[in-house]
Amino acid sequence: MAGPTTAERGERQQELSGPPPVRRSKRPRLRRIVILAVATVLLGGGSVWLLYGSPWLRVERVSVSGTRVLTPAQVRSVAAVPVGAPLVSVDTDAIEARLRRKLPRIDTVDVVRSWPHGIGLKLTERTPVLVMEKGKDFIEVDDEGVRFATVPQAPKGVPVLELTVSRPGSAAASLRRFGVDGLVREAVQVAADIPAAVAHTTRTLKVRSYDDISLELSDGRTVAWGSADNGAAKARTLTALMKAAPDARHFDVTVPTAPASAGS
Structure with missing residues (x-):
């Protein structure tokens, strides 16, 4: 009795090993990467514009607390907070240093951002003994x-x-x-x-x-x-x-x- 032919042996081997793998196209994956990249750029640009370019997050008021001898008007004048500037761009360290240098009556001072429109100047004055x-x-x-x-x-x-x-x-x-x-x-x-x-x-x-x-x-x-x-x-x-x-x-x-x- 004759054995299986070469063609029959090939068919038998394919049945045992299963169907050939299907190659997936790389285009859908690349498309998703491009979409995510574009979205990230747009989101980042929008955030930068919101913080620096929009009219919504800008300094509109400066509050002062903790004064006893000094007046809030004196403190605001020396602090020179840039009203109308983007809130995120205000240099709080420079304001603190300026207040300490020009108003030695101040013992401690903390300059804080009060979103979305305020800057708070929280201070304590020195007490004479x-x-x-x-x-x-x-x-x-x-x-x-x-x-x-x-x-x-x-x-x-x-x-x-x-x-x-x-x-x-x-x-x-x-x-x-x-x-x-x-x-x-x-x-x-x-x-x-x-x-x-x-x-x-x-x-x-x-x-x-x-x-x-x-x-x-x-x-x-x-x-x-x-x-x-x-x-x-x-x-x-x-x-x-x-x-x-x-x-x-x-x-x-x-x-x-x-x-x-x-x-x-």
Whole structure:
């Protein structure tokens, strides 16, 4: 019996291996890529136009919050926010730097975009804890020792800082070692540690040297404080000493463990 012919063997092999693969056209895939690319370009261009070229996302108002001594009008004038410009193009860092440079009364400032039409200027002002006399005016000093503003009248309840360090000896040595700024910071630290009941009546804070700081109260009583070290202990001691000797005119807490009072 004769075997299968060559043609029959080919047909048999095709039946076993299945139909030949169908080649898919690359054109539909290429068309989708082109459509996606065009859509991306159009979307990107539209976004750029919306942010920079459209009339809808532009600066129309500038709000100011946190002012106490400064006025919103002063802050807006210095900030110089470009009203009418695209909101996205406003340089908030430059505005913050300009406000800090031209208005040293500002302690912190945050410039924020308020979509779709606003810029917000959120700030806090420095608070004076001491003032220094300068002719007929007063220089305000904050709790970091920063001299930030000159005013014609001392704020109510803020002690006057007197630096009398021109004498020879330890005073001059303190001035050379710490400088005026360093001594002012020492005075600021003392002002922060004075008991609240005493702080309300403190009229003058005198600095003769680093370790010779004293207080003069509005009723004429005086307190020898010494250096700014151990401020919390000195505050507790002074409070107890004033209760124990209410008629005394002079209190010494330079060494808080060995306080003294005198006068009546």
